[in-house]
Amino acid sequence: xxxxxxxxxxxxxxxxxxxxxxxxxxxxxxxxxxxxxxxxxxxxxxxxxxxxxxxxxxxxxxxxxxxxxxxxxxxxxxxxxxxxxxxxxxxxxxxxxxxxxxxxxxxxxxxxxxxxxxxxxxxxxxxxxxxxxxxxxxxxxxxxxxxxxxxxxxxxxxxxxxxxxxxxxxxxxxxxxxxxxxxxxxxxxxxxxxxxxxxxxxxxxxxxxxxxxxxxxxxxxxxxxxxxxxxxxxxxxxxxxxxxxxxxxxxxxxxxxxxxxxxxxxxxxxxxxxxxxxxxxxxxxxxxxxxxxxxxxxxxxx
Amino acid sequence: xxxxxxxxxxxxxxxxxxxxxxxxxxxxxxxxxxxxxxxxxxxxxxxxxxxxxxxxxxxxxxxxxxxxxxxxxxxxxxxxxxxxxxxxxxxxxxxxxxxxxxxxxxxxxxxxxxxxxxxxxxxxxxxxxxxxxxxxxxxxxxxxxxxxxxxxxxxxxxxxxxxxxxxxxxxxxxxxxxxxxxxxxxxxxxxxxxxxxxxxxxxxxxxxxxxxxxxxxxxxxxxxxxxxxxxxxxxxxxxxxxxxxxxxxxxxxxxxxxxxxxxxxxxxxxxxxxxxxxxxxxxxxxxxxxxxxxxxx
Numbered sequence: 177x178x179x180x181x182x183x184x185x186x187x188x189x190x191x192x193x194x195x196x197x198x199x200x201x202x203x204x205x206x207x208x209x210x211x212x213x214x215x216x217x218x219x220x221x222x223x224x225x226x227x228x229x230x231x232x233x234x235x236x237x238x239x240x241x242x243x244x245x246x247x248x249x250x251x252x253x254x255x256x257x258x259x260x261x262x263x264x265x266x267x268x269x270x271x272x273x274x275x276x277x278x279x280x281x282x283x284x285x286x287x288x289x290x291x292x293x294x295x296x297x298x299x300x301x302x303x304x305x306x307x308x309x310x311x312x313x314x315x316x317x318x319x320x321x322x323x324x325x326x327x328x329x330x331x332x333x334x335x336x337x338x339x340x341x342x343x344x345x346x347x348x349x350x351x352x353x354x355x356x357x358x359x360x361x362x363x364x365x366x367x368x369x370x371x372x373x374x375x376x377x378x379x380x381x382x383x384x385x386x387x388x389x390x391x392x393x394x395x396x397x398x399x400x401x402x403x404x405x406x407x408x409x410x411x412x413x414x415x416x417x418x419x420x421x422x423x424x425x426x427x428x429x430x431x432x433x434x435x436x437x438x439x440x441x442x443x444x445x446x447x448x449x450x451x452x453x454x455x456x457x458x459x460x461x462x463x464x465x466x467x468x469x470x471x472x473x474x475x476x477x478x
Numbered sequence: 479x480x481x482x483x484x485x486x487x488x489x490x491x492x493x494x495x496x497x498x499x500x501x502x503x504x505x506x507x508x509x510x511x512x513x514x515x516x517x518x519x520x521x522x523x524x525x526x527x528x529x530x531x532x533x534x535x536x537x538x539x540x541x542x543x544x545x546x547x548x549x550x551x552x553x554x555x556x557x558x559x560x561x562x563x564x565x566x567x568x569x570x571x572x573x574x575x576x577x578x579x580x581x582x583x584x585x586x587x588x589x590x591x592x593x594x595x596x597x598x599x600x601x602x603x604x605x606x607x608x609x610x611x612x613x614x615x616x617x618x619x620x621x622x623x624x625x626x627x628x629x630x631x632x633x634x635x636x637x638x639x640x641x642x643x644x645x646x647x648x649x650x651x652x653x654x655x656x657x658x659x660x661x662x663x664x665x666x667x668x669x670x671x672x673x674x675x676x677x678x679x680x681x682x683x684x685x686x687x688x689x690x691x692x693x694x695x696x697x698x699x700x701x702x703x704x705x706x707x708x709x710x711x712x713x714x715x716x717x718x719x720x721x722x723x724x725x726x727x728x729x730x731x732x733x734x735x736x737x738x739x740x741x742x743x744x745x746x747x748x749x750x751x752x753x754x755x756x757x758x759x760x761x762x763x764x765x766x767x768x769x770x771x772x773x774x775x
Contacts, residue, residue: 229600229775249603253500257601262594272520279507280602282498291494298491308522324598329494334601360491 179240181206181332181363182226186235189221195387196221199235202382202392204365206332208358210374210395211367212471213384219367220260222384223334226365227257240331253282256325256333260340260367263321266310270301270320273309274327281328291327299323299353315346322353332363339373351377371471383471390471404442406433406450407459418449431458501603505612508604512616516582528581533624536574540567540628544635560636564629564654564661565733571625572665572725576694579621583673584686586613592681596774606771610674614764617670622662629658657732664728667756668721671763678767698722698741705745714745717752719759724752 182204189197197218211219224230226239228248237244239251265273274292275285283291296305299319304312309320318338325333338354339347354377357364368374374381375395383390408415408431416426419435422445427434437445443462450457499506513519518526540563547558590596599609633651640647673690680686701720704713717723720741727742731749742749 227601249501249605252601253498253603255601257598259594259597261597263598265589265593265595267521267525267589269520276507276511277598279511280504280599280604282500282503282603283494284496284499284503287494287496294492325601328498361493 179206184237187232187237188234190233197387200389206363208364208378209380210378211382212374214369217384218387220336223336254331256330258321258325258335260336264309269306269308271305277324278327283328295323295327314341335366403436404446405461409456409458414453415449415455418453504602504604505608508612509616512586512613516620532574532578536571536624537627540631560632563632565729565735567628568661568729571628575621575624575665579669579673580687580690582617583677584683587677588683600775606775610768610771618666621666625662661729661732665725667760668725671760674767675763678770705741717741717745718755724756728753
């Protein structure tokens, strides 16, 4: 699935005198993209601009090639949105609400009923479809929110903090569902302040901090670079020598080696060195390649 | 021998490849949702009680009147002349419509804001005008039904009791149809815009309902005092700001009846001016509500 999902050019937004976004310039390819940043970083504002709910103060933005100011209705016809806050009518059953949600996206009644049933099954709420949404648990409500966002088979879906308020097992189930959406041909923009969620589900990341862009790029590409901490059982020197001979930079601290590689996958080099020397590993930690490290690094250099 | 081998089919995800009706379909969905919501359809039983009770009160007397008109001979002293009943039944239907609007306006607008459904709708091919317009249309459909159904019962009863036969009876009574439509429109414009403004300002349904009724009654009481009890110059024009009195006066005027107790008679203002005021005030109130929703969608 090639092409561009989102673009921004000099995009800014202010609520009165308070600037929420400062001149953002980035491109996001189709696929699964994470929008990360602390609370108040401007993630929700950015999503609302993309949906045409907010008008940018400066600059332009496009969604699937459509201008957010000019083509608002066209954009809303092909995207879905799972808001961070509540969006469910508590006095309706899940099935009725999803039929309604599909209808508001322009699906004919029969198709809306069929899609509602299919999507409730997809999110694991088929057994609960005739229960009132007001009686749902937090986890079930989050799934129902995801269901309304995809019930009309959008080309792209915005998920704003989809794991908020979920317990660990609910969180895992939600992340599984998000991962599956890509396989259905639905592009996903996930906003979260939990970096591990983004790392787990996305291929691309846009990092925001106080409304400014820290970085926009692929997640996988960064993870193959950086530094690895390697703690060994026994003498670390043979492994250090083997690593140095491949061009890696190695710093030894007791039985722990800090291994850096300028080009290539540092994990491949470590694996080969450990295999060749027959050493035993106690611990292997990636540093500098995780999304958290990326976030900190870009934050410091800004 | 039966083949007991089975297969597990992964039905997978079926993309929707049919035609989407976009904005038009979205408006249609919101419209029918509005009608279901105000009538309590596909909701818990207690949500159906008030709307259906009010509809029952509005409709049953007209059915009784038609039934009685068939039982009592037309030349009897206490016979009911159905042709003269339109304005009276509009007064009853209008009162039920007022109570229904007080309950239904908050029901239509407040939960969507309070439960956050508006944020879902803001991601659909809808504008704020589409949303409020279709919500208005949903409520107007039911409010007009409160008034039209009793009138249609009278219309059919009148035609059926026509000595020239049913079909000629329809033709003879047909001139009341545009009057019925005009009066129903007057009540709708008088009642709904204010209901929407109050519902757009409140987050509690009960408070919105009580506020709406309080404002409606207070406007009438204030106009009564100004017109009948005070000597303030120009005070009589305040009657134009009373939706209840204006709609009732328009009803009586359109059907060619007279009501000497009307506030419009006391104020010496023609009901036509009241209808004009209703349209202008209704448009202003609608724009106010729309302006609030433009910031949300």
